[in-house]
Amino acid sequence: MKALLALLALVLATAVTAPAHAQGWPLERYTVEDRNSGYFYLGRQTRLLQDDDFQNPGMFAVDQGAALWRRVDGTQGRSCQTCHQNAADVMKGVATRYPAYDAKSGGIINLELLINRERVEKMGAAPFAYESPELLALTAYVSHQSRGMAKNIDISGPAAPFFEQGKEFWNTRRGQIDISCAMCHDDRAGMLLRGDVISQGQTNGHPMYRLIWQSISSTHRMFEWCNTSMRAEPYPLGSPEYLALELYVAWRGRGLPVETPSVRK
């Protein structure tokens, strides 16, 4: 009896003290062939912050997104849920395929712009500003439904010229500092840039919670930040240039699992 009680106490103690690893994936999962998620380059503390849904600050955006999914807005009296029902079912896997070529606009569309278009066309609602907390929250919520699924970006057919455009952007030296994305994120990933480890610049965890900004943040905001760090004129968030770059970068991370919401430095 005593032994049984001790065992019970041990089990309870373990259950209480073990971190609630919602993800808790083995590290190997963050690498596919030569492609490493940004998670791979994080310090232990930041990894733990991402791993635990009750500590991950990006989960606030996901929760806010869930509320927005159900909120009626616009002239049609609809919410996202009115048409799409349960996001956990119908949005599963969607984020693995975006950005993608969009026949309707004849260009590349990403989740942010797709959500906004649905709001305008199906709900009769105003689009959200690109980096608004609302659009980031909905994007994070939709992306979160694919967590653990591999990024699978289609660059064939009509997407091909945009892919080439994005690839050229990636490889072009820019700004007064005159450095391309590739010079750091292809050629020097894993090396130390002052106190920071250079990552491969993968986007599979986006929208991410970025610690230095203390907010959920889009891929395009990160592009803008990288450009201005090189003292290069940025493009507008949601611009065709950044969409093409986003397509190339997402393809570059093919096979990596969606981590949204990731936590990054």
Add this chain to the structure above:
Amino acid sequence: MHAVFFSLVVGLAAGVAAAQAQAPATAPTPLQAHLTGPIPPLVKYEIVGNTTIPQPLTERPGDPVRGRRVVTDASNSTCLICHEVPTLEEFPNQGKIAPSLEGLGSRYTAAELRLRLVNPKLLVPDTMMPAYYRTEALTRVQRQYVGRTIYSAQDIEDAIAFLMTIR
């Protein structure tokens, strides 16, 4: 004899007075002053033997003390982002993506360093190192930096003076 001595003293005194009068004008320029306000004209320089710029870009000699501040300025492309400088051990987290600058002053002449700072791409076309004194052949420079160099001409000279002390 007295006259000569007298004129020497007067001359010295005049020299000291002139130096004192000039003092405010020759106070070190604040860091990054060239990155705002009117765009300073680009100083012309001559490359000799493909590897050197023997002539300093400024009349004022390089100041190693200010040069130390220039090269460690964290908000203006400090060398330490990429390079280690063993004599700057009080700066933590030095970069390790480019060669260490250990013994730099023994390995290069000031004329060689000047070309490497002004435009290292003339020596190594695909180097990642920025050209610290160049405004042309760049892509999509951010509006506020168009026509401006990363370092001012004086920054280049002061930086060289400091870098030559790394031995």
